[in-house]
Amino acid sequence: MTAAARSDDAPGRPAGAGPASLQRPTPEGAARRRLLLASAGTVGGLGLVATAVPFVETFEPSARARANAAPVEAAWGDLAPGQLRTVAWRGRPVWLMRRTPAMVASLDAPNPDLADPGSRHSEQPPACRNPTRSLQPELFVAVAICTHLGCIPSLKVGDAAFQALMHAHEDGFLCPCHGSRYDLAGRVVRNVPAPLNLEIPPYQLLAGQTVRVG
Numbered sequence: 348m349t350a351a352a353r354s355d356d357a358p359g360r361p362a363g364a365g366p367a368s369l370q371r372p373t374p375e376g377a378a379r380r381r382l383l384l385a386s387a388g389t390v391g392g393l394g395l396v397a398t399a400v401p402f403v404e405t406f407e408p409s410a411r412a413r414a415n416a417a418p419v420e421a422a423w424g425d426l427a428p429g430q431l432r433t434v435a436w437r438g439r440p441v442w443l444m445r446r447t448p449a450m451v452a453s454l455d456a457p458n459p460d461l462a463d464p465g466s467r468h469s470e471q472p473p474a475c476r477n478p479t480r481s482l483q484p485e486l487f488v489a490v491a492i493c494t495h496l497g498c499i500p501s502l503k504v505g506d507a508a509f510q511a512l513m514h515a516h517e518d519g520f521l522c523p524c525h526g527s528r529y530d531l532a533g534r535v536v537r538n539v540p541a542p543l544n545l546e547i548p549p550y551q552l553l554a555g556q557t558v559r560v561g
């Protein structure tokens with residue numbers, strides 16, 4: 348085959364210069380190629396960021412979630428002795444109860460009916476692991492959810508039928524769903540469906556007989 352018949356000999360190219368694909372790029376071509384690569388990288392990076400931002404926003408807690416997780420402050424100084432108030436914390440009911448001196452005294456007495464009198468297996472702040480399960484004996488703070496299947500127990504004060512079922516005929520809390528009973532420190536009695544004492548949430552005592560739960 349003659350040199351004129353070779354397909355890679357383009358017109359105007361010096362004979363024997365080789366195929367176009369093997370030619371060295373001119374300085375202008377190399378600059379254009381670098382510019383194209385840089386543009387493609389920038390566009391790709393922007394696309395990646397644009398795709399990632401919605402995911403990052405998805406993981407941001409909503410204002411409502413932040414509000415639900417926030418501590419709750421409530422006054423308890425206006426409660427009469429023996430009275431109970433319910434506040435909401437993290438979507439759960441929490442009791443604030445002002446116990447009478449007699450109620451506090453009853454919690455100190457040994458009670459063989461209790462399943463976990465020392466609160467060894469239940470949930471409470473370390474400072475509340477005492478007979479009254481509280482920071483201050485007079486004030487009882489507890490999550491108002493039965494540890495069996497989550498019903499809300501009721502306060503039973505002066506209820507003869509309830510007291511007849513308690514060791515020292517004392518007052519306490521009764522879960523209406525399956526009959527679990529708790530004393531006035533939220534300690535569960537033996538032989539009922541609930542396995543644990545009521546949960547005591549983290550809380551602080553603030554000035555002015557106010558409590559911050561959470």
Ligand code: FES
Nearest residue numbers: 493495496522525
């Ligand atoms: S839910 Fe309270 S006893 Fe079952």
